Amino acid sequence: MNDERQEFSQRLAEAMERAGYEPRPGVLHKVFNSRYNGVSVTQMTTSRWLKGKAIPEQDKLQVLADLFGVEPQVLRFGKARKGGRIAEAQAAWPTGVGARERQIIDAFLALPPKRRELVGELVSALVEATK
Template sequence: MGNEREKFSQRLANAMQQAGYEARPKVLFHLFNSHYRGRSVTFQTVSRWLRAGAIPAQDKLQVIADLLGVEPHALRFGSPSRSRVAETRSPWPSGVGSRERQVIDTFLKLSPKKRDLVGDLVRALSDNS
């Protein structure tokens, strides 16, 4: 069972890096809990996922896979599921790190009125006139 957990933690870390996130427990802790609709998980739980101490339950695995743009089956077992057809996601542009993605995730949670306000601010700051 230990070898299975090690392989999972390696796949999880690789998926995080490919999605533009640092493969650190703190990053996954905040990302996961900001999207999971169930009871939040502890930092120690997320740390065990990344350090080969545990494998998340299926509901949590599904959320992680969706956040990282990978197939849950491939994340859990290491081979893509052949029965599921999924839309491919374009990778984030190079240079977009975990901090920028967290800012974007936070922005997307804002009300439309607040999004407009932030958009106006960004346009004002980027105006070179």
């Protein structure tokens, strides 16, 4: 059982890094609680997830998967290849997209459609101004 937890913690840390987040309990605590609609988790809980001491419940696992752009079953169990071997999950974000850019994109996606349109117009104007 301990190996299963350790493997989960590795996949979680790798998913965080690919999404542009530093795999630290404080970072995970802040990002997770900003998206989770249930009772907030403690930093100790996120530390246990990252240190291979615990595996989150399914509702929390779903939020983690959504946050870091991986399928919940891949985050929880790994990705099976032919022959039954475990493969790495593919990166959800291109290399070079950091935590700040990810936060900006997440904030943009949370906007209502009319606000998104305004942001799009602003970005277009900024691009034109820099030509």
